[in-house]
Amino acid sequence: MTVALSSGDSRATDWEQRLDKSREDLLRDGRLPPHWVTRPHPLLLMIAQGHHLVLVTPALVWDRGRELFKPFADRFASEAAMLVLMGHPREGDFAQAMNKGLASIVSEQPTPDELHVAVFRALELLEAKVHAESRAKSLRRYRYEVAELVDIARAMTTERDVNKLLTVILEKSRFITGADAGSIYVAEGDEKNPQLRFKLTQNDSVTFDSREFVMPLSNRSIAGSAARSKKPINIADVYDLPPGSPYGFDKSFDQKIGYSTKSMLTYPLISQRDEVIGVISLINKKKEPHKLLLSPEDFEEQVIPFDERSEELLGMLAAQASVSLENTLLYDEIRKLFEGFVKASVEAIESRDPTTSGHSRRVADLTVELAQIVDRESVGPYKDAFFSREDLRELEYASLLHDFGKIGVRERVLVKAKKLFDEELELIRARFDFVARSIEADVLTRKLRALERGAQSTELAKLDRELAERRAELDASFQSILNANEPTVLAAGDFEKIEALARETYIDLRGEVKRLLTDHEVVSLSVKRGSLTPQEFDEIKAHVTHTFKFLSQIPWGKVFRRVPLIAGAHHERLNGTGYPNRLRAEEIPVQSKMMSIADIYDALTAADRPYKKAIPVDRALDILEYGVKDGHLDAELVRIFRQARVWELCDPVPASLIFR
Structure with a gap:
């Protein structure tokens, strides 16, 4: 604690005189510019160089009159001011004094050189502190700028x-x-x-x-x-x-x-x-x-x-x-090149099977839209599902190319609209025409003989009725064939009539007994669902294997590496009855499960299939539910598809993430 100096203190008066002399010593020989050296108080000598200042004062002020330093407190606090004491203070804690701004101690009556050195050392120390702070500030700024540049580089390289x-x-x-x-x-x-x-x-x-x-x-x-x-x-x-x-x-x-x-x-x-x-x-x-x-x-x-x-x-x-x-x-150039390849591949598929034009695009739109909805689920088995932008693009590629393996399927099988090929139906028609002519020739021959022997009109009328009945029966049989030839979405058909016709025979021109329907024709007309025979269906099913093999040859890179697997599993069924690998539910990628739903829905509702008419949406949804009951489709995904009405969320004109 300091004690204020009184104005009548003899020692204070003596120090005032010494400070006057010190001022003259500092100004002598032009050592310091006159405007640098002032007396803000009789017991203070101030040397100011720009923003820096040095106070020269007796140790007596340090001991008893520190209130004189209050006007300069901010400068000391900001390390812009330092103190030179004339004489030794009573307090011996010089470390504390130096922390408060003490630069040096000179004798009570210092020589001009001693005082000059002390003042300039103090000014140099202040300047050194400024440079140190500037360097520290520059270093901090440099580190900040480097850190910002690193963050900027990271942001740019990841976009x-x-x-x-x-x-x-x-x-x-x-x-x-x-x-x-x-x-x-x-x-x-x-x-x-x-x-x-x-x-x-x-x-x-x-x-x-x-x-x-x-x-x-x-x-x-x-x-x-x-x-x-x-x-x-x-x-x-x-x-x-x-x-x-x-x-x-x-x-x-x-x-x-x-x-x-x-x-x-x-x-x-x-x-x-x-x-x-x-x-x-x-x-x-x-x-x-x-x-x-x-x-x-x-x-x-x-x-x-x-x-x-x-x-x-x-x-x-x-x-x-x-x-x-x-x-x-x-x-971006590689992406566009790759997308061009995908687009060309889709066009190649559709050129083989024009009747399904647009199917790949629609399946891709439906599947990606369903994935985005699943991604937003907060409850249920798919609450943790997440699909990034790259995941959605991977799914889109897989959906667009899911039928690419049809390139390896015979075109006539791909576009088969009825259970019989056109030429097969024509052969049956010709066979029926031959049988009809044979019946007519037989009846007419019998009628001519009856006339030759003078048969009554009743007998002739009976022969006419027999011809009409047999021709009507033959026409009905051929109509049954035409009816059976129509494909169906679900298992249906009058197969007993076909089986009965398969037992019918006729005699050809060489006198050989022939069956009215061949074994192959019976198999084709007995198809319960769709238009393909088991052998043809196996050929169609092979397109999935072809798809996987083909897509596996493409260097998709790390991001899209699962495209072949996803595309190759869209015909797998949860209960293990699907193809080609009979995978069970836990082995099927969720992307493939979603694609299966989209694939079936579009196949049912599409108006471009030659073997069927488009069925109403409600009916298609019911068939999806049948798929759930049969253990084919994922119940939760079908629920989400139905509840979100995914088909209404897709653009009327197919547009994708990558081609829009």
Whole structure:
């Protein structure tokens, strides 16, 4: 605790005189500028150099009058002031004193050189502290900038959508440089006709609509000039361009949106092959990055030129952005190439079987839509299901190509509309016509003989009735064949008549006894569901195996590696009765289970099948429920499909995630 010095203290008066002498010693020979040295108090001698100051005072003040230092408390607290004591204080805790700003102790009557050295050492120590703080601040800023660049690099390298990546690049470029606005361009065209496509713009201060447009890649624009030179262009004021600049600035845009472009930093994005792939153009660096530019005064007070550090930071970001943009453009090119292959494959499938045109697309839409709904389930067995963007694309690819194996199936089997092929039905018709002519010839022969022997009219009439009855019976039999030839969705048909006809015989022209229907024809007409014989159905079923084998030959990569498995299991059934591998419920991918539902639903409701008419939605849903009862389909997935009315959520005109 200190005790205030009284004005009549003889020692205080003596110290005042000594401080007067010390002031004269410091000013002697021009050692210090006169305006640096002042006396804020009779017992204080202050040397001020800019923001730094040194107080020279007797140890007596330290011991008994520290209230004299209160006006300088903030300066001591901010380490902008230091203390030189004349004489030794009574308190011996020098460590505490140094923490409070003590720089040195001189004798009670120091020589001019001793005092000068002490003062300058104190000033040097203050300057050293400033430099240390500046270096620490710069280091912190450097670490912060490095961390930001690392985060920015991570954000850019993980984005695969070109438009989203460009948004990230421009947003981060503005962030690290403090730019109020900016635009980004992508290079297009070829060597003969290079162009820049304006992709997007961002502006913190004003809102306006913008559209993509293309302009020549030439020196006439600032962006084009940066691209042509492959060097950054830093302009302090675009309204006052340097003389001889090949480029100009169009002021009409500022006038249109009520903005004022001033400072501009334009940086080319250069690929690893030393080709310009884009340009970043930043506008109006601000003193305070969060300040909006709303009035002419704001532009005048806030907008400053882009400094060297901003250019360095943008250069580092541009280097990373170039790599990310090049990779993303390449990824997008590969994706489009791959999607072109998928689309061509689907067209190849449908060219083999035009009657099912659009089926693959519709199944893909239904399956992906169902997956998105399942992804949102919060209760039930699928509450933990999750499908990422890549998962949905993988599912879409698998759905689009699920029938590709039909390439390996005979076309006549693929497009078989009835149980009998056309030529088979014609053979039966010819056989029936032959039998009809044979019956007619037999009856007419018998009638002629009856006439020759003078038979009565009743006998002749009886023969006429017999001919009519046998022909009617034959026509009815052929009609039964025509009825049996029609395919059915569910098991149905009058097969007893077919079995009876299979036992009927006739005598051909060579006198040989032939059956009215061959074994193959009987098998075909006895099909209970659909139009395919067991052998033909096995051939159709083989398309799944063909699909899996074909898709397995494609290098899908890590992301889409399950496409062959998903596509190859869409005809498996939960109870293990499906094909080709008779997988059971736990072995079937959930994506395949969803695709099975979509496949069956579309096959039932599609109007383009030659062997059946489209059935109503309610009837198709009932058949799906039969599939659940039979242990074929997943009950929960069918419930979700039905409850969400997935078929109504798909676009009327098929559109996909990848082709839209």
